[in-house]
Amino acid sequence: MAESADVIGWGILATGKIARTFATDLAQVPGARLAAVGSRAIAPARAFADQYGDDGTRAHGTYADLLADPAVDVVYIATPHALHLDGARAAFEAGKHVLCEKPLTLRTSDAEEMVRLARTHDRFLMEAMWMACHPVVRQLQGELASGRFGAPRHLQAELGFRVDAPLTDRMFAPELGGGALLDMGIYPLTLAHLMLGEAESLSAEAVITETGVDLDIAIAGRYPGGALATMNASMTSWSSRRAAIATDLGRIEIGPQFHHPEQAVFVPGASSAEPTVLTGIEPVLGVGYGNEILEVGRCLREGLRESPLVPHAQTLTLLRQMDALRASCGIRYPDDPA
Structure with missing residues (x-):
C-alpha cells in the first residue's frame, strides 16, 4: 500500500452529498485517512480537501489525476449509478482497490463486468452497502x-x-x-x-x-x-x-x-x-459509514479481494x-x- 502498513490512503472520486458524509466518517476511522479527492474541476476538489482532509490531502481537478496519485490505495466511487462502471474500470487499470457506492451498477450485466475487471486486475471490490x-x-x-x-x-x-x-x-x-x-x-x-x-x-x-x-x-x-x-x-x-x-x-x-x-x-x-x-x-x-470503511481496511490488510459481509455473489x-x-x-x- 502507498501509505504505511498501518494507514490506508483513501481517494474519493466525486464530491457530492454522499461523498461528504463518507468523508466525515472516514476521519473517525483508525488507520485510514483521506489522501486525495478528485472532481471534474479543481475548485470543488480543493474546497472538499480543505474541509474534510488534513494538511497532506491532495485535490485533483480530474478523476484521472486522482487515480494516478500514488498516495491513494483505495478509491471510494461516489458518482451517480450510471457512471460507476467507468469509474471502477479506470480505478482498476490504475491499480487501485475500489469501494463503489450502491447499487454497484444499473443492471446485473454491468456489475458482472465490474467483478470481472476486479478479478482481472487482482483488486479488491466491494459495494458500499453500509447497512x-x-x-x-x-x-x-x-x-x-x-x-x-x-x-x-x-x-x-x-x-x-x-x-x-x-x-x-x-x-x-x-x-x-x-x-x-x-x-x-x-x-x-x-x-x-x-x-x-x-x-x-x-x-x-x-x-x-x-x-x-x-x-x-x-x-x-x-x-x-x-x-x-x-x-x-x-x-x-x-x-x-x-x-x-x-x-x-x-x-x-x-x-x-x-x-x-x-x-x-x-x-x-x-x-x-x-x-x-x-x-x-x-x-x-x-x-x-465508518464501519464499512473499517471493513474495507480489514480486508485489504488481510489480502482479501472481496468482503464476506458484502460478497460479490450477494451484490449480483x-x-x-x-x-x-x-x-x-x-x-x-x-x-x-x-
Missing part, C-alpha cells in the same frame, strides 16, 4: 440465524421520503438510474436477504412517471422456510423508515431507521419475559432481483438490452 456492515444489523443477523428469537415468518421494511428536487435532478433521470427502487428499495431488499436468505420469488407494483422513473414501489417476496416479506420504497411520501420481523416466538423492531439503526428490540409474544435489546457487536463509527443476487422487478413493472433505462 450490511452496521454493528446492529450484523448482531441481529447472527442472533436470528442462531434461532434465539424463533423462526422468522414475516419481514416488513419501508424506506421513503419526499424528494423535493427539480426534474433535472439525477433522482428523476432514467439514464442515471433515478427512481425509488435503486436508491431506496435496495435497502429493504438487502435487509430481507440478510435476515431471511435468498428470495424464492418476488413481485411488485410501481407508480411510474411519463419519463419512466419509478416514484413508488411495493414489493412482496417469499423466502426460504415459507417466510414472507413486504417492502416499500417511495420518493413521494414520508415512511416510518422502520423494519420489523415477526417470528413464531415474538417480534423484532429495528430502528428508528432500519438501514442504520440505533437498536433492534425483540419482544416475546406469549410470555412475560423482558424484551431483549441489541445495540451492536462493536461501536458505530460516525453514522455508520440483489441486482438480478432488481432487474427482474424493473422488468415486471415496466421500468426501463436507456441502455437496457431489448
Whole structure:
C-alpha cells in the first residue's frame, strides 16, 4: 500500500452529498485517512480537501489525476449509478482497490463486468452497502440465524421520503438510474436477504412517471422456510423508515431507521419475559459509514479481494432481483438490452 502498513490512503472520486458524509466518517476511522479527492474541476476538489482532509490531502481537478496519485490505495466511487462502471474500470487499470457506492451498477450485466475487471486486475471490490456492515444489523443477523428469537415468518421494511428536487435532478433521470427502487428499495431488499436468505420469488407494483422513473414501489417476496416479506420504497411520501420481523416466538423492531439503526428490540409474544435489546457487536463509527470503511481496511490488510459481509455473489443476487422487478413493472433505462 502507498501509505504505511498501518494507514490506508483513501481517494474519493466525486464530491457530492454522499461523498461528504463518507468523508466525515472516514476521519473517525483508525488507520485510514483521506489522501486525495478528485472532481471534474479543481475548485470543488480543493474546497472538499480543505474541509474534510488534513494538511497532506491532495485535490485533483480530474478523476484521472486522482487515480494516478500514488498516495491513494483505495478509491471510494461516489458518482451517480450510471457512471460507476467507468469509474471502477479506470480505478482498476490504475491499480487501485475500489469501494463503489450502491447499487454497484444499473443492471446485473454491468456489475458482472465490474467483478470481472476486479478479478482481472487482482483488486479488491466491494459495494458500499453500509447497512450490511452496521454493528446492529450484523448482531441481529447472527442472533436470528442462531434461532434465539424463533423462526422468522414475516419481514416488513419501508424506506421513503419526499424528494423535493427539480426534474433535472439525477433522482428523476432514467439514464442515471433515478427512481425509488435503486436508491431506496435496495435497502429493504438487502435487509430481507440478510435476515431471511435468498428470495424464492418476488413481485411488485410501481407508480411510474411519463419519463419512466419509478416514484413508488411495493414489493412482496417469499423466502426460504415459507417466510414472507413486504417492502416499500417511495420518493413521494414520508415512511416510518422502520423494519420489523415477526417470528413464531415474538417480534423484532429495528430502528428508528432500519438501514442504520440505533437498536433492534425483540419482544416475546406469549410470555412475560423482558424484551431483549441489541445495540451492536462493536461501536458505530460516525453514522455508520465508518464501519464499512473499517471493513474495507480489514480486508485489504488481510489480502482479501472481496468482503464476506458484502460478497460479490450477494451484490449480483440483489441486482438480478432488481432487474427482474424493473422488468415486471415496466421500468426501463436507456441502455437496457431489448
